[in-house]
Amino acid sequence: MTDPRHDATRRITAPTGSTLTCKNWLTEAPLRMLMNNLDPAVAERPEDLVVYGGIGRAARNWACYDKIVEVLQRLEDEETLLIQSGKPVGVFKTHADAPRVLLANSNLVPHWATWEHFNELDRKGLMMYGQMTAGSWIYIGSQGIVQGTYETFVEAGRQHYGGDLRGRWVLTAGLGGMGGAQPLAATMAGACSLNIECQQSRIDFRLRTRYLDEQATDLxxxxxxxxxxxxxGHAVSIGLCANAADVLPELVRRGVRPDMVTDQTSAHDPLHGYLPAGWTWDDYVERGKTEPDAVVKAAKQSMAVHVQAMLAFQQQGIPTFDYGNNIRQMAQDEGVANAFDFPGFVPAYIRPLFCQGIGPFRWAALSGDPEDIYKTDAKVKALLPDNHHLHQWLDMARERISFQGLPARICWVGLKDRVRLGQAFNEMVKNGELKAPVVIGRDHLDSGSVASPNRETESMLDGSDAVSDWPLLNALLNTAGGATWVSLHHGGGVGMGFSQHSGVVIVADGTDAAHARLGRVLRNDPGTGVMRHADAGYDIAIDCAHDNGLDLPMLSTGETK
Amino acid sequence: MTDPRHDATRRITAPTGSTLTCKNWLTEAPLRMLMNNLDPAVAERPEDLVVYGGIGRAARNWACYDKIVEVLQRLEDEETLLIQSGKPVGVFKTHADAPRVLLANSNLVPHWATWEHFNELDRKGLMMYGQMTAGSWIYIGSQGIVQGTYETFVEAGRQHYGGDLRGRWVLTAGLGGMGGAQPLAATMAGACSLNIECQQSRIDFRLRTRYLDEQATDLxxxxxxxxxxxxxGHAVSIGLCANAADVLPELVRRGVRPDMVTDQTSAHDPLHGYLPAGWTWDDYVERGKTEPDAVVKAAKQSMAVHVQAMLAFQQQGIPTFDYGNNIRQMAQDEGVANAFDFPGFVPAYIRPLFCQGIGPFRWAALSGDPEDIYKTDAKVKALLPDNHHLHQWLDMARERISFQGLPARICWVGLKDRVRLGQAFNEMVKNGELKAPVVIGRDHLDSGSVASPNRETESMLDGSDAVSDWPLLNALLNTAGGATWVSLHHGGGVGMGFSQHSGVVIVADGTDAAHARLGRVLRNDPGTGVMRHADAGYDIAIDCAHDNGLDLPMLSTGETK
Ligand SMILES: NC(=O)c1ccc[n+]([C@@H]2O[C@H](COP(=O)([O-])OP(=O)(O)OC[C@H]3O[C@@H](n4cnc5c(N)ncnc54)[C@H](O)[C@@H]3O)[C@@H](O)[C@H]2O)c1
Ligand SMILES: NC(=O)c1ccc[n+]([C@@H]2O[C@H](COP(=O)([O-])OP(=O)(O)OC[C@H]3O[C@@H](n4cnc5c(N)ncnc54)[C@H](O)[C@@H]3O)[C@@H](O)[C@H]2O)c1
Known part of the structure; x- marks a missing residue:
């Protein structure tokens, strides 16, 4: 039996230009974005329909993919296509202001929401893992990873160094798939960085792609x-081939004081992702096959040493945080009782942004023309003349990050600005400044769209980490507001059982109808994030709600709970 | 500290008549239905905001209730109110064809989806248990329980006795809160019934309310x-005060052959709900306090005997089924290895209905006038002249079931008929036949709106019991279609962790806009149920989809998976 998910002959690229292949732009847009998700320049394993994140797919299998394309090509402007875990299951009559596509990926009744049960259904062909933007057709390559990391560094700089990281340096480790974005992000944020990585090949790759500036010979x-x-005062990134579990304690011993400490080794996976001190990578891989328990133990013991050094930095008053790799948990398992003394990156730096509805807002040019994005870049700068770090981001992104597939841009902006930007882009489509419509969306890792107690909703002020009413309301409201496609996923980022989240994409096709829809959706979507954080009692969110005239009934009377 | 959930001074009844207290009928309707859910004639503990189902609430606390009312009274026709576990958290701009209220109740990220965590959040005032129709404002009293049971008996009659239960009899036990509907439902279905109940007080109550016709002195x-x-050929219900664990084995010994066997003792709770054979109820209650383990053991041993008798009936070819009280599990725990040989009621009888989108469709007269419902009863009969058992249901419901709160009617109809009925009611509002608009909804226990592997989605043909993409898509599509309020809940019926489900209500206010919305929503909503069952491979659903022209892309080409 051939695998219905594998087809090495496929090579998908989205149509570009201003000619429709579907009946209108509201169906052309999901078609192009689905295809773009599977472009070899974008996806990790397009022949297997895998976009990113391990097994995050865009469609359940190739027959489903073909059928989705076929249906989008025939879909009328008052119809809606339903996608169930990557399979096109139904077309229903709705209306012009309703979404054209509604998706639900990987959702399981809680008691059965485990990788074991998911894998069983996945094997049977009944499910698909949608990750976040893979199954909801708004992944746009590594730009997102760079920018998320950049925003984290910038916010840390804002909190601890008055917004100026010049002359400052970040100490971190791990230059892998995601961690490799750290040196570039630090540079963009204006800081130097010392990046410890135990594999020379990883350092070489980052030097080659200019994500890393130089390599040191020794400590x-x-x-x-x-x-x-x-x-x-130069923001230069430096790689060092060494083991973080050796280097960090040594730096503590020497009394060296970085300005910020974090880590992106793959500590979450002690068998494959974290090299024990004193070992070679080859040893680690080989012994992992024959004596996995001993290897895991050794890795976790080194993590304990590593975390103890991080704690020592923190005790000296140096901003220190976990970057979502679970290293605190591992160290705690090994007896470091106070491992959780330093915070995760979301409660520490991202949450204040979430409180203002700020998150990974993004857009893509359906024309395929990079000029369209450069024009929107200029428009963003014009509309937000005082947002210095956003200007810096736009300049450096243009200079250092190459587009993958359809040209796209990410910008962390919030409730205050999203509508203005979206409607301005729509105006640019209308008056012909842009060659074709633009799609506007965001990651599911956004202010109002995710419940994930080990990451995005860790340590909420009121203890509501696990309440997932919020992302569900977000999806319902975006549907009600007239987004072009809306999705509800489970298990993104942290795996089965640990998160629920929603996605949204809306098309700016230059029409007045789109103008109205953008006005609603790009306000409501971040608005639910501000609402959720205001409800949890965050002052920043409450202020943001007031400043932006959000109508939060229990808040306006002074009652918050 | 006073309990924000308790207020013994409250006495809520919905406004009636044709005068608005809100700005339009689309907001008046949720207001009246919320209030109706808390009417003392409808709710179990209205002073605690509890509607039914243990702790199923309509609003989080009294402050939230008051605020919801206030917001609905001011809500404009292009605004949408968001309710998070019974709390009014936001009002957002949408459009005229969008829902006026969107609700999410009791939803938790799966890993935390337990009663323990829920109770903690509930105590903190962060959550509320919405059950199914309690938190989504479309509970209408015990009529629903009678009818669900009636439909089960009728469908069993259809499958086993050519649709004619005359001269047949049902053997069952338990005349409690829900089980007490069995004798009336059996009578309505045209069958006699022998109802074993161990507490005389329960029999007395059912005789008094005419749910039970007569009591026998002994077996x-x-x-x-x-x-x-x-x-x-008379359909008479007979009560017998005895223990089912004695009576069933005795009937087997005597070679007596009922025509159908089931059970609604509270077997799911061996400590409070199932009397061990040979015990008095007082003993059971008393000893439960001092030696709970021994009591549970005794109860489960009797259940094993009880289930063995049910298995014996089944082996004789007599239709035997579990009515959702978990008695099979209990017996299996006690060593009855083949306890699951007889099926649950959903896979046995309800699923064929679900395959056609048939489920607990219901409507309520906002006028408060019973005549409005009688007129709709007549309209249903006129539109469905050949549906004999529906006519029988309507006649008997009118005769035997008194309205609670706003007059309402339940009718199990499906994809084929819902639009016709809904649009006809809308026409009756338009031309003044009805005194005020009508709301149309359904229980969450419906064809396309629930994932609940221990009940509604037990033993799906393809093993997709736990896939909850389906109810999420249902809610999104109903939102897109323009329902008046839409809800997403977790844990209804079977408790935290075990189900996800969605609710929908739509107003027939006599306008052309409502006509169009009814045409979409009342087709799409059962349509997703037919779709879900067709996708799982049920022939009845596939045929129903074809007969009704549903557009199911992967089906139309002959591929079902
Ligand atoms: N929460 C978030 O948003 C977020 C974002 C990015 C990354 N992360 C986490 O960061 C981690 C890294 O992700 P990735 O995709 O880069 O993983 P990866 O496996 O591709 O890279 C890990 C790198 O760490 C290096 N390494 C391992 N042990 C080391 C040691 N002792 N000293 C020095 N280097 C060592 C490896 O050689 C490898 O290059 C993961 O745990 C991931 O979940 C989280
Ligand atoms: N799945 C569904 O849709 C559905 C619908 C209705 C009821 N149920 C289940 O049915 C059960 C009954 O519900 P209820 O609300 O009526 O509960 P209840 O506790 O109010 O009533 C149970 C009745 O059974 C009687 N009883 C207990 N042990 C007995 C024995 N050994 N012999 C004879 N009578 C005995 C009790 O005296 C009591 O009157 C529950 O488990 C419920 O979950 C499920």
Whole structure:
């Protein structure tokens, strides 16, 4: 039996230009974005329909993919296509202001919401893992990872260093798939960085793609470079081939003081992702096959040492945070009782942004023309003249990050600005400044769209981490507001059982109808994030709600609970 | 501290008549239905905001209730109110064809979806248990329980006895809160019934309310009555005060053959709901306090005996089924290895209905005038002239069931008929036949709106019991179609962790806009149920989809998976 998910002959690229292949732009847009998700320049394993995130897929199998394309091509402007875990299951009559596609991916009744049960259904062909933007057709490559990391560094800079990271340096480890974005993000944020990575091949790759600026020969050399560059006020990233579990304690011993400490080794997977101190990577891989328990134990013991050094930095008053790799849990398992003394990155730095509805807002040019994005970049700058770090992000993104597939841009903006930007883009489509419509969306990792107690909703002020009414309301409201496609997923980011989240994409096709829809959706969507955080009692969110005239009934009377 | 949920001074009844207290009927309707859910004639503990189902509430606390009322009174016709577990959290701009209220109740990220965590959040004032129709404002009293049971008996009659239960008799036990509907439902379905109940007080209550026709003095008397009434072709219900764990084995020994066997003792709760054979109820209650383990053991041992008798009936070819009280599990725990040989009521009888989108469709007259419902009863009969058992239901419902709160009617109709009925009612509002608009909804226990592997989606043909993409799509599509309020709940019926489900209500206010919305929503909503069952491979559903012209892309080409 051939695998219905594998087809090495497929090579998908989205149509570009201003000619429709579907009946209108509201169906052309999901078609192009689905195809773009599977573009070899974008997807990790397009032949298997895998976009990113391990097994995050865009369609359940190739027959489903073909049928989705066929249905989108025939879909009328008062019809809605339903997608159930990557399968096109129904077309129903709705109306012009309703979404054209509604998706639900990987959702399981809680008691059965485990990888075991999911894998069983997945094998039977009944389900698909949608991750976040894979199954909801708004993944746009590594730009998102760079920018998320950039925003984290910038916000840390804002909180601890008055918004100026010049002359400052970040200490971190791990230059893998996602962690490799750290040096570039630090540079963009204006800081130097010392990036410890135990595999030379990873350092070479990051040097080649210009995500990393230079490599030090040893720790002394690294510290000398840091001293030189921070002194000169240059934001240069430095790689060091070494083991973080050796280097961090040594830095503590020497009394060296970085300005920020974090880590993106793959600590969440001690068998494959974290090298024990004193081992070679080859040893680690080999012994992992024959004596996995001993390897895991060794890795976790090194993590304990690593975390103890991080705690020591924190005790000196240096901003120290977990970057979602679960290293605190591992160290705690190994007896580091106070491992959770330093916070996760969301409660520490991202939550204040979420409180204002700020998150990974993004758009893509359906024309396929990079000029369209450059024009929107200029428009964003014009509309937000005082947002210095956003300007810096736009400039550096243009310079350092190449487009993958359809040209796209990510910008962390919030409730205050999303409608203005979206409607301005729509105007640019209308008056012909842009060659074709633009789609506007966001990651599910956004202010009002996710419940994920180990990550995005860790340590909420009121303890409501696990309440998932919020992302469900977000999806319902975006549907009611007239988004072009809306999705509800389970298990993204942290795996089965640990998150529920929703996605939204809306098309700016230059029509007045789109103008009205953008006005609703791009306000309501971040608005639910501000609402959710205001309800939890965050002052920033309550202020933001007031400043932006949100109508939160239990708040307006002073009662918050 | 006073309990924000308790207020003994409250006495809520919905406004009636044709005068608005809100700005339009689309907001008046949820207001009246919320209030109706809390009417003392409808709700179990209205002073605590509890509607039914243990702790199923209509609003989180009294402050939230008051605020919901206030917001509905001011809500404009292009605004939407968001309710998060019974709390009014936001009002957002949408459009005229969008729902006026969107609700999410009791939803938890799966890993935390337990009663323990829910109770903690509930105590903190962060959540509310919405059950099914309690938190989504479309509960209408015990009529629903009678009719669900009636439909089960009728469908069993259809499958086993050519649709004619005359001269047949049902053997069951339990005349409690829900089980007490069995004798009336059996009578309505045209069958005699022998109802074993161990508490005389329960029998008295059912005799008084005319849910039960007569009581036998002992088993011989009961069998004589059964013989007489079945012989005469009269559908008479007979109560017998005894223990089911004694009576069923005795009937097996005597070779007596009922025509159908089921059970609604509270077997799911061996400590409070199932009397061990040979015990008095007082003993059971008393010993439960001091030696709960021994009591549970005794109860489960009797259940094993009880189930063995049910299995013996089944082996004789007599239709035997579990009525959702978990008695099979209890017996299996006690060593009855083949306890699950007889099926649950949904896979056995309800699923064929679900395959056609048939489920607990219902409507309520906002006028408060019973005549409005009688007129709709007549309209249903006129539109469905050949649906004999529906006519029988309507006649008997009118005769035997008194309205609670706003007059309402339940009718199990499906994809084929819902639009016709809904649009006809809308026409009756338009031309003044009805005194005020009508709301149309359904229970969450419906064809396309629930994932509940221990009940509604037990033993799906393809093993997709736990896939909850379906109810989520249902809610999104009903939102897109323009229902008046839409809800997403977790844990209804079977408790935290075990179900996800959605509710929908739509107003027939006599306008052309409502006509169009009814045409979409009352087709799409049961349509998703037919779709879900067709996707699982049920022939009845596939045929129904074809007969009704549903557009199911992967089906139309012959591929079902
Ligand atoms: N929460 C978030 O949003 C978020 C974002 C990015 C990354 N992360 C987490 O960060 C981690 C890294 O992700 P990735 O995709 O880059 O993983 P990866 O496996 O591709 O890279 C990990 C890197 O760490 C290096 N490494 C392992 N042990 C080391 C040690 N002792 N010293 C120095 N280097 C060592 C490896 O050689 C590898 O290059 C993961 O746990 C991921 O979940 C979380
Ligand atoms: N799945 C469904 O849709 C559905 C519908 C209705 C009821 N149920 C189930 O049916 C059960 C009954 O519900 P209820 O609300 O009527 O409960 P209840 O507790 O009010 O009533 C149970 C009745 O059974 C009697 N009883 C207990 N042990 C007995 C024995 N050994 N012999 C004879 N009578 C005995 C009790 O005296 C009591 O009157 C529950 O388990 C409920 O979950 C399920």
């Amino acid at each position: 002394d050399d690294a510290l000398a470079r840091i001293k030189r560059h921070t002194g000169a | 011989d008397d009961a069998l004589a009555r059964i013989k007489r009434h079945t012989g005469a």
